[in-house]
Amino acid sequence: MQEHDVAWVRTEMALAQAAPSSAVGPNAWVRKNLFASPIDTVLTLIAALAVVWFLPQILNWLFFSAVWSGADRTACLTTEQGGQLPAGWSGACWPFVEARFGQFMFGRYPLEERWRVILTGVIFIALLIPLLTPSAPFKKLNAILFFVVFPFVAFFLLVGGYFGLSYIETPLWGGLMVTLVISYVGIVVSLPLGILLALGRRSKMPIIKMLCVVFIEAIRGVPLVTVLFMASFMLPLFVPPGMTFDKLLRALIGVALFSSAYMAEVVRGGLQAIPKGQYEGADSLGLGYWQKMGFIVMPQALKLVIPGIVNTFIGLFKDTTLVLIISMFDLLGVVKQSISGDPTWATPQTAKTGYVFAAAIFWIFCFSMSRYSMFMERRLDTSHRK
Amino acid sequence: MNKAKVILGAALLGLVAGAASADTLDDVKKKGFLQCGVNTGLAGFSSPNDKGEWTGLDADFCRAVAAAVFGDATKVKFTPLSAKDRFTALQSGEVDILSRNTTWTINRDTALGLNFAGITYYDGQGFMVNSKKLPGITSALQLSGAAICVQSGTTTELNLADYFKANKMEYTPVVFEKFEEANAAYDAGRCDAYTTDQSGLYAVRLQMSAPDDHVVLPEIISKEPLGPAVRQGDDKWFDIVKWTYFALLNTEEAGITQANVEEMKSTENPDLRRLLGVEADTKIGTDLGLTNDWVVNIVKGVGNYGEIFERNVGTGSPLKIARGANALWTKGGLQYGPPIR
Numbered sequence: 001m002q003e004h005d006v007a008w009v010r011t012e013m014a015l016a017q018a019a020p021s022s023a024v025g026p027n028a029w030v031r032k033n034l035f036a037s038p039i040d041t042v043l044t045l046i047a048a049l050a051v052v053w054f055l056p057q058i059l060n061w062l063f064f065s066a067v068w069s070g071a072d073r074t075a076c077l078t079t080e081q082g083g084q085l086p087a088g089w090s091g092a093c094w095p096f097v098e099a100r101f102g103q104f105m106f107g108r109y110p111l112e113e114r115w116r117v118i119l120t121g122v123i124f125i126a127l128l129i130p131l132l133t134p135s136a137p138f139k140k141l142n143a144i145l146f147f148v149v150f151p152f153v154a155f156f157l158l159v160g161g162y163f164g165l166s167y168i169e170t171p172l173w174g175g176l177m178v179t180l181v182i183s184y185v186g187i188v189v190s191l192p193l194g195i196l197l198a199l200g201r202r203s204k205m206p207i208i209k210m211l212c213v214v215f216i217e218a219i220r221g222v223p224l225v226t227v228l229f230m231a232s233f234m235l236p237l238f239v240p241p242g243m244t245f246d247k248l249l250r251a252l253i254g255v256a257l258f259s260s261a262y263m264a265e266v267v268r269g270g271l272q273a274i275p276k277g278q279y280e281g282a283d284s285l286g287l288g289y290w291q292k293m294g295f296i297v298m299p300q301a302l303k304l305v306i307p308g309i310v311n312t313f314i315g316l317f318k319d320t321t322l323v324l325i326i327s328m329f330d331l332l333g334v335v336k337q338s339i340s341g342d343p344t345w346a347t348p349q350t351a352k353t354g355y356v357f358a359a360a361i362f363w364i365f366c367f368s369m370s371r372y373s374m375f376m377e378r379r380l381d382t383s384h385r386k
Numbered sequence: 387m388n389k390a391k392v393i394l395g396a397a398l399l400g401l402v403a404g405a406a407s408a409d410t411l412d413d414v415k416k417k418g419f420l421q422c423g424v425n426t427g428l429a430g431f432s433s434p435n436d437k438g439e440w441t442g443l444d445a446d447f448c449r450a451v452a453a454a455v456f457g458d459a460t461k462v463k464f465t466p467l468s469a470k471d472r473f474t475a476l477q478s479g480e481v482d483i484l485s486r487n488t489t490w491t492i493n494r495d496t497a498l499g500l501n502f503a504g505i506t507y508y509d510g511q512g513f514m515v516n517s518k519k520l521p522g523i524t525s526a527l528q529l530s531g532a533a534i535c536v537q538s539g540t541t542t543e544l545n546l547a548d549y550f551k552a553n554k555m556e557y558t559p560v561v562f563e564k565f566e567e568a569n570a571a572y573d574a575g576r577c578d579a580y581t582t583d584q585s586g587l588y589a590v591r592l593q594m595s596a597p598d599d600h601v602v603l604p605e606i607i608s609k610e611p612l613g614p615a616v617r618q619g620d621d622k623w624f625d626i627v628k629w630t631y632f633a634l635l636n637t638e639e640a641g642i643t644q645a646n647v648e649e650m651k652s653t654e655n656p657d658l659r660r661l662l663g664v665e666a667d668t669k670i671g672t673d674l675g676l677t678n679d680w681v682v683n684i685v686k687g688v689g690n691y692g693e694i695f696e697r698n699v700g701t702g703s704p705l706k707i708a709r710g711a712n713a714l715w716t717k718g719g720l721q722y723g724p725p726i727r
Contacts, residue, residue, distance in 0.1 A: 073592070073704060080596045099436045108438040171465060233474050327426055327468050337466075340565065341427025342435065343704040346592035348573065351566055 062356070065091035069098075076347045093349040097357050100338050100345075104357070107174015107329055113166065116157045117177055123153060124184075132372060134379060147188055154181075170248035174329035176361065178248070182255055182320045182330070187313055189256035194263025195302075199293065201268055212264070219261035224322055227254045232326035251323050259316045266308035270301030303380045310373035314366050332358050410482055410616070410623035411455070411675050419461045422448035423481035426466040429589035430699035430707070431487050431507075440464045443698045444485040447506055447614055447631070450688045451483060454630045454680045459687025473498055476617060483627060485614040487585075500615040501624045504631040506691075507613075507699075508711040508720055510606035511545050512584035514591065518599040520578055526605035530555040532578040535568045537561075541608070546581055549607040569593055583610055588705045622675055629674060633681045635723030636661060638690035639714055647685045661726050670726060681726070691721065 021027050034044040067076050067085070076093035077083025097104070106114050127146040130136035158181075161167035173181070200212035219227070231250040239245075274297055282292035302309070324333040335354040338345065414420055424432035424444050432442040445464065453459040465481050476484045477499065487509075488494070490502040513526045513534075523529070526549075536543050538561040550557045560577045562568035572580040573594050580590065584602060591597050614631070616624050637643075640658055642650050651664050659665045663678035671678035688694055695712060696702045713719025 078595075080598065081594075082597070103434065103436075103438055108434060111437070169463075171463075233471050325468065325470075327466050327471060329426075329466070337427035337433065341425075341429055341433025343429040343433075343589060343592060344435065346429060346589065346704060348593050348595045351593070 061091050063092075065089065066094055067091060068094050070095040071099075072344045073347045073350070076349050081347070091349065092353045092356065093345075093347055094353065096338075096345045096347075096350050096353055100334075100354075103175060103334055103338065104331060105175045106177050107334055108172045109168060109174070109177065110166075110172065113160075113168060116160070116165065116168075120154045120157045121180075123150065124180075151185075151188070170246050171328075173248065175334045176331045178323070178328060179317070179320045179330040181248075182252060182323065183313075183317045185252045186255045186259045186316045186320075190259035190263045190312070190316070191309070193256070193260035195267050195298070197260060197264035198267035198271060201264065202271055216261045216264050219258055220265070224255070224258050224319055225325060227258055228322060228326050247326065247328060251326060251328060255316065255320070255323075258319075259312060262312050262315075263309065266305050266312055267301065269308060270303075270305035271297065273304050274301050306373055306377050306380070310369055314369055317365060317369070318362065331361060410620050411626060414455060414482055418456075419463050420448060420452045420455065420483065421465060421481045422451075422462050423465050423467045423472055423475050423484040423486050424448070425486045426468055428487055429592075430585060430703060430705045432464070432466075432485075441698065443507060443694055444487060444614075446688045446694045446698060447485045447634075448483060450634060450684045450694075451614075451627055451630045453683040453687030454626060454633070454676055457677065457679070457683040459683075473500070476500065476615065479617075482623075483614055483616055487612045488615055490611045490613055490615075494615070499618045501618050502613045502615050503624060503627040505611040505613045505720075506631060507585065507611075509583050509585050509610040509612050511542055511581060511608040511610065512587055512606050513603045514572075514580045514587045514600050515578060515603065516575070516599050517601045518596070519575060523601075524603070526603045526607070527553060527555075529557065529579055531557065533558040533560050533576070535560045535562065535572040535577040535580045537565060537568055537582065538563055542582055545608040585699065585705075585707060588699075588707050592704055626674055626676065629726070630684060632723040633661075633684055633726065634691040634694065635714065635721050636726055637681065637685050638692040639716060639723065642685055642690060644685055644689040644693060647682055651682065657727075 018024075022031070035041045070076065070093075074083045075095050076085070078085045078087050078089045080087050102111070102114070106117055109117060127142060127150055131139070131142050131146050136142070156162055156165070158173075158177075159168060159170070197212050197216060200208045201216065203209050203212070228251060231254045232247060235245065235250065278296055278300065279292065282296040287295065320330050321332040323330055324336070329337060335358045339351045339354045422445070424440060424442075427433045428442070428444075430442055432440055432444040435441045448462050448464070449459040452462040455461075465475065467475050467481070467484070467486055472484055472486050472488065473494075475481050484500070485506075487507070488502075489509075490505065494500050495502060513529065515523050515529075517523070534546065534557050536546055536559055543559070543561070546557075546559065560571060562571060568580070568582075569590055571577060572590075580587065582590070584606060587602050591600050591602070594600055614627055616627050637647075640650075640661060642658070642662070647662070650658060651662055653659060653662075656665070660668060660670065662682050663671050663680065668678055671680045674680065677683075689697070692709075692714075695709065699705045699707045700709065709717070709719060711720045713721065715722040
């Protein structure tokens, strides 16, 4: 045995010390993310310069030198244009958006009936939020209400003509309301229809397979504009005069079919990624076709293609602006109409203000969809990556 | 026997003709409103205002027709139409009247099967220049060598080329796909002149950073007679639309306005009494298929032509377009209403 002549032996654990400032904290973050290498440093400086250069101007235009109230175009004119503002002024003309806000939201839906649209919107949100919150109870009931009951409620509320509600014809609809109606119908129809088409395309029954392939390829082969154009202008020439289909209905059908074809291909991508063993496993358990698809294959396949599905939804949401070419006015259409048509608001700033407003609304919707899809991806992530 | 055959044949023919030319007036009366095709948004001609009501010269013309038919200028529904779908909409019966700044051409009158009821606005392609940048330009003939902003793919572009060729002048076209782009480029000084229809130039001018610096030159290089159109084959309806337009002109000429139409009814002037349908046993209105006070209804509803013009595109509007060719013939313009008697 060896003798130890140690005077002091530590009997307890040393207390943990804070990590050095070069490893954690804001300094470390800056070093790691902004100035890690010479190239990073250069890029950071360029980006910072761009922000310093543009941000004040943008903020200035949007808020600080913007006009906030006024009754007509004179509020947003400089002295040399016949208004009150100093020469060389440039800023957003928000009173234009304020005066037109109702139209941007509801189109020419009658003023005294707009509560019906608002009520529909409130029901929509009240059903949507619990549906999107994973922890909320009654998912099945909620889904039935949202996907099956709500369309009927919305139809009766918006169109009217029953239960003492006056009939509001669809040419009066417009603005964000039309954008949302088309998107909602497109999304609600395209997902189930797309799944069926994808399954049909991979089916072993030749006729079903052929029908699905023909449908998908025919629709994907033409631009949405053409589909809308045909539905809007050619159809009336083929049917007897006096017989008219609702224009909005035609657009809804066109958009829904169009997005289902794309959705089918997205879902098919997911189906192809499922290993053969999963199908065989389901078969060996004695599950039928629909059980196999519903319990084993689809949950995995759909989870895989969430980004693709949401991509299609976002694309669909933005494609709704194309209905302008068949003289229907979605949000962007109404904004455009207000800019080009109304001399009471014609100023050099009106167009910019209107487009910025429309862009902001579109961004809010698309950004929320994309964030929510990322949240769902993380939540459902049981993948093989770990 | 032969006689019977002829009668039967004539009756059948009548039946066929009746089926082919639907009676628009009856349809409109049955529906209870007039369906009017307008532009989706054109300053001064048709655009929804802040409250969502359609305003503008074209929209008001439809109101005038509604007033003539129903005695109520509000019984009209508007269908905004793009340049592409306007004729289909009229042909398929989706609208009863197309009042959408449509140029009257022989092709549209014949091949497309339309009937133009008149020229509610004499338009034409013109030029606008920045007088600060190019002082001393007072005529389009001085624009030799200029850079000119124009929208691509329009007849405007072709007219421009023809005009400069005919006058042996050089120019540089600066072509844009979109209206807004062309505006911005002109405002930024990328071209010396801007060309489009004159009514459009006034609307563009409102969006310039210094509107007063811009002058619309007097030359008009193309004829763009804009007017309301109806389907061919229904003369009764065509007459109503045509004479609504003439009534608007005649009331302006007679000095009958929205404000004084009621007192004018007690006038002694036989011409005016006929016009206003207060002459005893007059049949002017009923012959048209309307009531005899149709002119009174029109003026009460929307005013006379001059009032419509001033309110929508003239001094009462931000556009401030001068009457010019659209003045009455008595004032050196082209607007001439045949007598109502």
